[in-house]
Amino acid sequence: MPDRLYAGYVFDLDGTIYLGSELLPGAARLVRALRDMERKVVFVSNNPTLDPEDYARKLSELGLPTPASAVINTVVTTTEWLAANAPDATVFPISEEPLKRALRGRGIRISEDPPEIDIVIASYDRQFEYRKLQIAFDAIRGDRHARLMATNPDRFCPFPDGRGEPDAAAITAAVQACTDTSCELHFGKPGPVMLNAIAAALALAPEDCVLTGDRLTTDIQAAREAAMASALVLTGETDPQSLTDIPDQHRPDYVLDRVDRLMPAERWAELQWRAETDAPAT
Ligand SMILES: [Mg+2]
Numbered sequence: 001m002p003d004r005l006y007a008g009y010v011f012d013l014d015g016t017i018y019l020g021s022e023l024l025p026g027a028a029r030l031v032r033a034l035r036d037m038e039r040k041v042v043f044v045s046n047n048p049t050l051d052p053e054d055y056a057r058k059l060s061e062l063g064l065p066t067p068a069s070a071v072i073n074t075v076v077t078t079t080e081w082l083a084a085n086a087p088d089a090t091v092f093p094i095s096e097e098p099l100k101r102a103l104r105g106r107g108i109r110i111s112e113d114p115p116e117i118d119i120v121i122a123s124y125d126r127q128f129e130y131r132k133l134q135i136a137f138d139a140i141r142g143d144r145h146a147r148l149m150a151t152n153p154d155r156f157c158p159f160p161d162g163r164g165e166p167d168a169a170a171i172t173a174a175v176q177a178c179t180d181t182s183c184e185l186h187f188g189k190p191g192p193v194m195l196n197a198i199a200a201a202l203a204l205a206p207e208d209c210v211l212t213g214d215r216l217t218t219d220i221q222a223a224r225e226a227a228m229a230s231a232l233v234l235t236g237e238t239d240p241q242s243l244t245d246i247p248d249q250h251r252p253d254y255v256l257d258r259v260d261r262l263m264p265a266e267r268w269a270e271l272q273w274r275a276e277t278d279a280p281a282t
Pocket residue numbers: 012013014015016213214215236
């Protein structure tokens with residue numbers, strides 16, 4: 001358990017704050033207490049199938065009122081990167097509607113016509129089909145040699161019952177396999193585009209911040225790359241067993257069985273928290 005408070009708290013969402021449509025134990029009281037203590041709280045997700053408004057609505061409905069501005073996900077990072085670095089590019093997003101809506105909203109041109117496409121964006125797309133793969137194939141192999149980028153590097157998205165769904169890495173791999181091209185950039189954790197977005201949202205020195213998540217390869221690595229403290233919660237994807245054989249330099253600073261253990265022990269009494277109370281959403 002940490003023995004200090006930080007100025008900034010970055011939280012992954014799935015498996016850290018909630019799982020499916022339920023807040024995880026202690027999440028609500030922790031976030032409320034941090035806000036009361038005027039700590040900066042930012043939520044971060046690699047999932048591009050929702051936009052920040054959707055996340056804000058979901059968190060608010062679960063009892064954790066949150067403005068969209070406190071949520072950064074790959075819809076935001078992808079759109080902002082393109083607007084800043086390739087504003088005139090025509091893109092073909094293999095994605096669901098929230099990313100397309102954000103791109104259009106930012107004035108970025110979308111096309112399904114291969115000779116027009118400059119950048120193919122592989123994403124988490126539950127309507128993925130052969131037709132889309134053919135468009136990406138033609139765009140990359142055609143005279144324009146479209147570039148390949150991805151919203152996020154995740155192989156699958158975990159579900160509460162241990163199941164899951166194929167994520168953007170599967171779509172990226174399909175495009176790479178048939179074009180012999182590699183994906184040159186992604187916009188999620190632990191990549192530099194997402195880390196810069198997090199740093200800009202916090203506007204704090206990294207050593208005053210802690211990033212908490214349930215995945216070693218995205219969340220904990222992102223914290224390390226950003227030079228922030230890292231906390232792994234065991235309420236999502238990582239099982240405690242897998243921690244035994246990771247090298248020391250990849251080990252998170254804190255390992256927590258529930259997210260509210262981020263609060264230093266000495267604060268629990270004044271907050272009137274009891275460890276044995278599992279009271280959700282309080
Ligand atoms: Mg997660």
